[in-house]
Amino acid sequence: MGRVTARRRVIRVRNGEVSARPDTLVAEEPLEIRLNGKPLAITMRTPGDDFALAAGFLVSEGVLGRDDELANIVYCAGATEDGSNTYNVVDVRLAPGVPVPDISLERNVYTTSSCGLCGKASLDAVRTTARWPLTDGPEPMRLAPSLLAALPDRLRAAQRVFDRTGGLHAAALFTRDGQLLDIREDVGRHNAVDKLIGRALQSGSLPLSGTVLLVSGRASFELAQKAVMAGIPVLAAVSAPSSLAVDLAAETGLTLVGFLRGASMNVYAGEERVVLG
Secondary structure (H helix, E strand, C coil), rough: CCHHEEEEEEEEECCCCCEEEEEEEEEEEEEEEEEEEEEEEEEEECCCCCHHHHHHHHHHCCCCCCHHHEEEEEHHHHHCCCCCCCCEEEEEECCCCCCCCCHHHHHHHHHHHCCCCCCHHHHHHHHHCCCCCCCCCCCCCCEEEHHHHHHHHHHHHHCHHHHCCCCCCCEEEEEECCCCCEEEEEEEEHHHHHHHHHHHCCCCCHHHHHHEEEEHHHEHHHHHHHHCCCCCCCEEEECCCCCHHHHHHHHCCCCCEEECCCCEEEECCCHEEEEEC
16 A cells, blocks of 8 residues: 555553554645646645646646646655655646636635635635536436435445545545446545546546545535536535535535435435435
């Protein structure tokens, strides 16, 4: 697994017995994302799929939408005294002709709102920057509750690093028939989703019409935003959504399912895609 996991000494107490042993933990390190050489953002992530993470982040920010808009992504020398590469800094180069956003303005206005701090401004920002309508593909999506209920177990079965650490979130992309298309794990829910979306951008698969995005935690506004920006029509979560995530789903036509546990679930928006009787 390389830097995905790390070993640390732990004191274990079990049934009154104390022992010392090494424990496998999920790795967490900062990743600085630069755009055409200028610092753009820093995120705490689990190393791995860093180029996909950066690409997916820029899809979520409305900078990228097609694979031909991306020239390349490279690692830069890290911030160490000897200049060695820490693999914690990436530079994204846009293709010629692709407009470079005003980073100082973009980060202060749009991304602040994407954190769910501005209510109406947040919804307007996503609505005006989303490139694609949320479409079902060649035919309308009609998802049976039994199909949705089966997805968390399929996600869990595909989580490789979680079994070793118990400390990772996961995001998975499924077809309308419940087939697993891709899964990514990360210490941050938003990073796992960005890795999925970035891989789709790199393979020329955007927009992700007719797919279902499942996340292992709650459905925040930020995750709903990322689904909308990638053209994903259905977002399901095993935990609760936020109020702003529900508002965004209702305004954009996103189907939002929360508390997806066993045979139970709550449909907060876009119920026309779920067979409810």
